[in-house]
Amino acid sequence: MVTIVSACGVLCSGCPAYLGDVKGVAHQQRTVAAWKRIYGLNESVENLACGGCLAPDDQVFHTCRACKARQCCRSKGFRTCAQCSVEQCPDLEQAQSLWDGVPDLAKTLSREDFMIYAQPYCDHRQRLAEARRALAHPTQ
Ligand code: SF4
Ligand code: SF4
Incomplete structure (x- = not known):
């Protein structure tokens, strides 16, 4: 994939x-x-679908649709905020802070549950920082 x-x-x-x-x-x-x-969410089965963060609004899961960082990236033609020169952006910080507590679920979830339902939302700050470094130094 x-x-x-x-x-x-x-x-x-x-x-x-x-x-x-x-x-x-x-x-x-x-x-x-x-x-x-795990998260106390009440979602309907038919709504459990998403085209990914930068897909058009009608294809993005409703909890992520209104994210200001997502909307900002879309308006600027960026794939992620790593492409942006703004430092210490409040919209990015707000978006990232939503996920900061997810790694703590490792203390309570089974390994299988954690890998499926939590791991994808971990390491987001590190992933974006690495993408930023890679864009700044493409040959490294
Ligand atoms: S993290 Fe949000 S935007 Fe990305 S696939 Fe999941 S629901 Fe969609
Ligand atoms: S870092 Fe902030 S200004 Fe830059 S694309 Fe992301 S949300 Fe927009």
Whole structure:
């Protein structure tokens, strides 16, 4: 699968919502149940689908749709905020801060649950920082 990273550095292509409709109803049902159990979310099975952060609004999962960093990247034609020269951007910080607590779930979830339902939302700051470095120094 192609690697899709969100504006803020989350691994969209590892998110269970990514192409959830293509993965099928059983996958969507499992994910809805897991998200309720883990995150307390009440999602409907038919809504459990997403084209990734930078897809058009009607193809993005509703919790990510209104993200200002996502909207800003789309308006500027960026794939991620790593392409932006703005430093210490409040919109990016707000987007990234949403995911900062996810690694702590490793203390309570089974390894399998963590890998499927939490790992894609971890390491986002590091992923974006590495992308920024790679763009600044393309030969390294
Ligand atoms: S729900 Fe959010 S994190 Fe998951 S694929 Fe969509 S934009 Fe990415
Ligand atoms: S201004 Fe902020 S939100 Fe917009 S692309 Fe730059 S870092 Fe991302």
